[in-house]
Amino acid sequence: MPHDHPHDNGVSASGHPYRTDNDGALSYWQCMEIAVRELLVEKGVTTSSEIARQIEAMDARSPSDGAKVVARAWTDPDFRRDLLADASEATRKMGFDIGPMKLIAVENTPQLHNIIVCTLCSCYPRNLLGLPPDWYKTRAYRSRTVREPRSVLAEFGVLLPPDVEVRVHDSTADMRYIVIPARPEGTEHMDADALAALVTRDSMIGTGLPLDAAAF
């Protein structure tokens, strides 16, 4: 396939320097995105508004959705049981659009720490947490997490005692995991809303822990 990036020396056709965020010179692949999108609209496969709605739906997803699930699991024993049995169904019942993927919740305990990865690509519980962080898709994270998870965890600042078992879950296109971190100590008095504020994105990937309740 031809790969003819325009070379612009960082200056637009009108002589202005490009902004460094989103407005670089049109690349070959951006040109292809525009062309594919317009062809699909012209052919009646989709519409501009349907694409805009899909982007809005994806943008609206964030780790705060997952945090609500975790906080409920911490405070509602029946929900926790249902979540661990069938996370797709339990989160759908909470109103989340989980899509066709199979979602599996894995729970951290004082003896067990779970961490998720996709060694093959970038599979992630995106319908619950939003799009994955860039590092989740890097060669380094994908390669090392299954080989030396404790050293990866240490890079993220998670230092576990040697007697805590580390279990690595390798996601697939059809099967995504979410970690249910252990409820922090000293949070007995907190309700689900307050607890959800302690649940970080990384704590649901396994590369982090919930925030310290004492900080609130």
Added chain:
Amino acid sequence: MKRWHDMGGDEAGTIDIAQHDFALWEKRVDALMVLCSSKGLFTVDGLRRVLEDMGPDAFETMSYYERWIASVNQNLLEAGSYSVAELAAKMEQVARRGADYATAAAPERTS
């Protein structure tokens, strides 16, 4: 024998935790993938097949959503959603509109 995309267990360096904001064109690629698969034009396995067949060089030289639009396009060509000639004509038309994304992505004025 494992293929290049199966990175589990390979030696690798420190994890780069730098994060970039998704650009509009990247969000659009993501949306096209979700919409086309929900409409049955191709599957996530079809997306993956083309990504994996690109080989390791593409992983190093193309960004994530660059690889995705290349794969989405290949799958749509195979599904018969449009032809290579139609794609080429449309890309030429888009490139003529302007040298930056915002201009090239803007709808053409008919007046």
